[in-house]
Amino acid sequence: MGRLDRRNAVEKRLTPYRVLTLSAMMALLLFAVGCLSLVIGTADISLKSLGALFSGSLTPEDPTRLILFRIRLPRIILAGFVGFALSLGGVVFQALLRNPLADPYILGVSSGSAFGAVMAIVLGLGFGVGVPVMSFAGALLTVWLLMQLGTRRMGMESNTILLMGVIINAFFTAIIMFFISTAADERLHSMLFWLYGDLSQGRYAHLSLIGPVLLAALAILYRFSGHLNLITAGEEVAAQLGVEVKQTKKICFLVVSLMIGVVVAFSGLIGFIGLMVPHLARMIFGSDHRLLIPMSSIGGAAFLIAADTLARTVISPSELPVGVITAFMGAPFFVFLLRRKGSRWSQS
Amino acid sequence: MEPILTLSDIGFGYGRNRVLAHIGFQVHAGEIIGILGPNGSGKSTLLKLMDGILLPHEGEILIRERPLSDFKRSDLAKEVAMVSQENHFRFAFSVMEVVLMGRFPHLGKTQFEGKEDIKAALEALEATHTDHLAGRSLDELSGGEKQRVLIARALAQEPNVILLDEPTSFLDLKYKREMFRLITSMGKSKGLSVVIVSHDIDLASQYCDRILLLNKGVIHKLGVPEEVITATDIETVYDCPVHVDRNPATGKPRVSII
Numbered sequence: 001m002g003r004l005d006r007r008n009a010v011e012k013r014l015t016p017y018r019v020l021t022l023s024a025m026m027a028l029l030l031f032a033v034g035c036l037s038l039v040i041g042t043a044d045i046s047l048k049s050l051g052a053l054f055s056g057s058l059t060p061e062d063p064t065r066l067i068l069f070r071i072r073l074p075r076i077i078l079a080g081f082v083g084f085a086l087s088l089g090g091v092v093f094q095a096l097l098r099n100p101l102a103d104p105y106i107l108g109v110s111s112g113s114a115f116g117a118v119m120a121i122v123l124g125l126g127f128g129v130g131v132p133v134m135s136f137a138g139a140l141l142t143v144w145l146l147m148q149l150g151t152r153r154m155g156m157e158s159n160t161i162l163l164m165g166v167i168i169n170a171f172f173t174a175i176i177m178f179f180i181s182t183a184a185d186e187r188l189h190s191m192l193f194w195l196y197g198d199l200s201q202g203r204y205a206h207l208s209l210i211g212p213v214l215l216a217a218l219a220i221l222y223r224f225s226g227h228l229n230l231i232t233a234g235e236e237v238a239a240q241l242g243v244e245v246k247q248t249k250k251i252c253f254l255v256v257s258l259m260i261g262v263v264v265a266f267s268g269l270i271g272f273i274g275l276m277v278p279h280l281a282r283m284i285f286g287s288d289h290r291l292l293i294p295m296s297s298i299g300g301a302a303f304l305i306a307a308d309t310l311a312r313t314v315i316s317p318s319e320l321p322v323g324v325i326t327a328f329m330g331a332p333f334f335v336f337l338l339r340r341k342g343s344r345w346s347q348s
Numbered sequence: 349m350e351p352i353l354t355l356s357d358i359g360f361g362y363g364r365n366r367v368l369a370h371i372g373f374q375v376h377a378g379e380i381i382g383i384l385g386p387n388g389s390g391k392s393t394l395l396k397l398m399d400g401i402l403l404p405h406e407g408e409i410l411i412r413e414r415p416l417s418d419f420k421r422s423d424l425a426k427e428v429a430m431v432s433q434e435n436h437f438r439f440a441f442s443v444m445e446v447v448l449m450g451r452f453p454h455l456g457k458t459q460f461e462g463k464e465d466i467k468a469a470l471e472a473l474e475a476t477h478t479d480h481l482a483g484r485s486l487d488e489l490s491g492g493e494k495q496r497v498l499i500a501r502a503l504a505q506e507p508n509v510i511l512l513d514e515p516t517s518f519l520d521l522k523y524k525r526e527m528f529r530l531i532t533s534m535g536k537s538k539g540l541s542v543v544i545v546s547h548d549i550d551l552a553s554q555y556c557d558r559i560l561l562l563n564k565g566v567i568h569k570l571g572v573p574e575e576v577i578t579a580t581d582i583e584t585v586y587d588c589p590v591h592v593d594r595n596p597a598t599g600k601p602r603v604s605i606i
Contacts, residue, residue, distance in 0.1 A: 006470065006473070006480070006482045006483075008482075008483045009442060009443070009444035009482035009483040010444070010466055010482075012442075012444075012483070013444060013445075013448065013461065013466070015460060017459065018461050096440045099438070100438060100439070177449070178564070181413065210602065223459075225459065226452060226459040229441075229445075230448065230449055230452060232437060232438045232439050233427045233436070233437050233438075233446075233449070234436060235400055236396075236432060237432065239400075239401055240399055240401065240420060240425065240429070240430045240432065240504070241425055241449060241450065241452045241453065242421050242423075242424070242426075242452050242453035243421060243422075243426030243452070244420075244422075244424035282439065285438055286441075286442075287439035287441050287445075288441075288443075288445060290459060290460070329522050
């Protein structure tokens with residue numbers, strides 16, 4: 001029995017081959033969800049016309065081509081990017097704060113980022129550089145506030161950080177509401193969408209900015225995946241096993257803030273993705289971040305594409321903000337997790 | 349014998365509260381040192397200083413004549429491993445995964461374990477009699493089993509010194525004995541030095557080469573068990589009347605509370 005257990009454990013251990021295989025399978029799932037989302041919508045587009053599009057037999061002015069390339073595709077890619085970033089951010093926050101309930105939305109990092117973006121619009125800065133930079137600054141400010149207020153006075157208890165996040169979230173949302181209420185009409189819409197999450201503003205120019213940022217963020221954060229495994233056992237334990245904890249935390253917080261800042265600037269506040277997807281991934285693939293990071297991020301991309309497809313079709317021809325769909329699913333999920341694991345997680 | 353760890357006139361405090369003062373001793377290769385003392389005497393703090401988790405306010409710690417503060421954390425983890433009392437995993441990891449964490453300082457840039465790492469982990473599991481638990485989740489284990497797995501992780505680190513902070517606190521009599529026997533055999537066969545903080549005076553007396561008795565942050569006495577574990581010293585440090593005689597089976601000092 002002992003030998004069998006030992007052999008199983010050795011065989012089940014994580015290898016680069018296993019990570020690559022499972023990542024490729026998840027990427028295939030993402031591709032399938034993306035294709036499905038491309039043909040589902042208010043305008044009826046058959047698989048046949050999709051085939052015609054790929055074979056090049058549609059003219060450039062064909063409405064199908066315009067709907068697919070100008071409207072649906074950039075939106076789907078944006079949804080994928082945002083889901084990817086929020087899930088990745090959730091996994092990393094949960095490990096760094098050793099709190100399974102942490103995610104960029106609940107911790108207020110998303111709303112801090114949206115606050116930065118709204119400030120950029122109020123100041124008349126453009127979407128090219130000004131809004132993403134201010135959005136990043138807002139995310140960074142929130143992380144800094146969380147660390148300062150959550151650790152100095154009350155100790156590094158993970159529930160304190162979570163409560164602090166809830167308070168920061170409410171505070172920034174109130175500021176955004178203030179600016180919306182006092183803004184001139186033409187600016188109102190561009191601010192309003194941050195509060196509910198909206199992926200319809202996807203443009204290829206934005207995507208070409210977000211894509212490289214996400215790729216760089218993934219590469220950097222993956223480099224720290226082993227470190228994150230050890231940090232979940234406690235910062236002291238991680239240091240004893242050879243992790244430069246302060247440096248790891250600093251780099252990871254900075255990278256996640258940048259990533260969240262950039263996606264929130266173009267998507268607004270979409271909650272609970274960073275909570276739900278990492279949990280589902282952890283239930284299926286285990287807690288090793290060397291696998292959890294790719295599974296959560298690719299899975300998050302697929303999840304948000306599916307949620308956005310639902311958002312734009314469920315009351316067709318009208319649309320729901322995608323944040324409403326994710327909140328419908330995420331809020332009960334949060335309560336479920338809290339009730340199931342609350343007592344254990346309350347130990348610090 | 350060449351000292352592996354040298355502590356010279358170490359002083360440390362939390363804020364204004366001075367916890368340790370004038371601590372100086374050496375740990376030699378293959379030696380087992382037991383640190384005894386009442387609650388709050390600075391035992392755990394001393395271990396954290398020896399592992400570089402805390403930095404001394406006064407004095408210096410050397411690892412083979414090189415200042416500990418010069419080591420990168422990953423290099424230090426190859427020299428010194430610690431099993432502390434703080435080990436609360438927030439997420440479910442299997443026993444094998446936890447033991448393989450001990451290989452972290454040895455991993456290359458790919459961060460994946462190779463054959464050598466698996467071999468080291470399996471040896472550590474065998475040495476601590478936890479190999480039958482390899483596939484189980486750490487959450488499912490008893491306190492004693494968990495403690496042995498954490499010691500296996502420290503062994504997988506392949507350090508020269510292991511620091512153990514009350515390693516037998518969750519163990520029953522059988523495993524307490526086995527743990528001390530394991531520690532002793534590691535010291536003798538692999539030249540591994542072990543420093544154990546313990547409240548179990550009799551086991552420390554039986555298995556440790558030297559005993560360091562701490563009292564209010566200073567060394568009360570340091571020497572072989574027969575020199576340190578005397579009725580006068582134990583009564584002074586623990587503020588409790590005791591009777592000390594020799595264990596008829598081992599000949600080592602044995603403490604009974606009066």
